[in-house]
Amino acid sequence: MGLQAKSFDLAAEAYSEAVGGSMSSDSLQRVTEKWGKAVEVRRKAQAEQVYGDAEPEKAESVPPVSVITPITEQANISTDGGMILLRQEGWKEVKLCVISEVHLKPGEPDASESTPDLRVTLKQHSYQAGLWDADEMGQHQYLEGIRRGLDGCRRLSSVNDGAVWIERITATNYPLAVQITDWGHANERLWNVAKAAFGEGTARTQQWAETYVDQLWYGRVENVVSALHALDWEHITCTDNIRSSPGYFELRQAKMDYARFRQQGIPIGSGTAESGINTVVHHRMKRQGRGWNRENGQAMLAALSELHSHRFESTWRAILASPN
Numbered sequence: 001m002g003l004q005a006k007s008f009d010l011a012a013e014a015y016s017e018a019v020g021g022s023m024s025s026d027s028l029q030r031v032t033e034k035w036g037k038a039v040e041v042r043r044k045a046q047a048e049q050v051y052g053d054a055e056p057e058k059a060e061s062v063p064p065v066s067v068i069t070p071i072t073e074q075a076n077i078s079t080d081g082g083m084i085l086l087r088q089e090g091w092k093e094v095k096l097c098v099i100s101e102v103h104l105k106p107g108e109p110d111a112s113e114s115t116p117d118l119r120v121t122l123k124q125h126s127y128q129a130g131l132w133d134a135d136e137m138g139q140h141q142y143l144e145g146i147r148r149g150l151d152g153c154r155r156l157s158s159v160n161d162g163a164v165w166i167e168r169i170t171a172t173n174y175p176l177a178v179q180i181t182d183w184g185h186a187n188e189r190l191w192n193v194a195k196a197a198f199g200e201g202t203a204r205t206q207q208w209a210e211t212y213v214d215q216l217w218y219g220r221v222e223n224v225v226s227a228l229h230a231l232d233w234e235h236i237t238c239t240d241n242i243r244s245s246p247g248y249f250e251l252r253q254a255k256m257d258y259a260r261f262r263q264q265g266i267p268i269g270s271g272t273a274e275s276g277i278n279t280v281v282h283h284r285m286k287r288q289g290r291g292w293n294r295e296n297g298q299a300m301l302a303a304l305s306e307l308h309s310h311r312f313e314s315t316w317r318a319i320l321a322s323p324n
Helices: 008-019 025-050 135-149 164-173 183-198 203-216 221-230 247-253 258-262 270-286 294-306 311-320
Strands: 074-086 090-106 118-130 155-159 179-182
Touching: 025 090, 025 135, 025 294, 025 311, 074 164, 074 179, 074 270, 074 294, 090 135, 090 270, 118 135, 118 258, 118 270, 118 294, 135 164, 155 164, 164 179, 179 183, 183 203, 183 247, 183 294, 203 258, 270 294, 294 311
Parallel strands: 074 155, 155 179
Antiparallel strands: 074 090, 090 118
């Protein structure tokens, strides 16, 4: 209950209503955070083990990594970040990855395309979230892939928002994965370019954006790149992020072949990661006031990762059975 309610006070009330007894919010917090710290110690040791960074004398004491709910046919992995408040540190980024099983169904034919798209549904999500730098996230991303049996998966994709650190760690961990730039981010960026170039709410803005969003949707990425380079950037007032758009699209042409991805049944949206940030992290961890200290915040994130991956009971039993 300490993980599912928005606060330990609410969790204590829910506990009293459910069992008829009482437990103070402080007691519930101590129990929850103690278990979370045990989960954090365990997953950190396993991440170091699979990456070969564990000290030899400690490696033998680390429980082996078990494959849980393996994905044998098609999987997708997405990674993202969100912010939580830490005491004496301010707002800090939580990095999260989500691994999902991909299910395909025949789609409706499109009058503009000879081959109908396949309908893609992502199910059976599992998560890892923590206060990590990019390389630490890479270790836990890889560890979660082992748990889901991705080394035996027939096809793997990775849809992300285009952040360089995400593309780097994913390419290192899964060099055979098809990397895709999230459609929503690409679409939004084109609209922001149009607004900067032609003004907010103008007919020319709408015409330019709709034209090149359509070009992008139907796989004509080179036309989008040419149109971006043709803009008069010297006279456009915009952020550096928008100004970098020609290079952003040019470097990611292979990751924006959306027509081919849709026809092959490869996801083009990173909504699972964005949703995971909200449901796994923000629902419980993003709050006003003093915030979390780093150790307890990391413990909560470790526990929430197991809860939302539907491994709470199995992990609880494994930790209770551990001699340490």
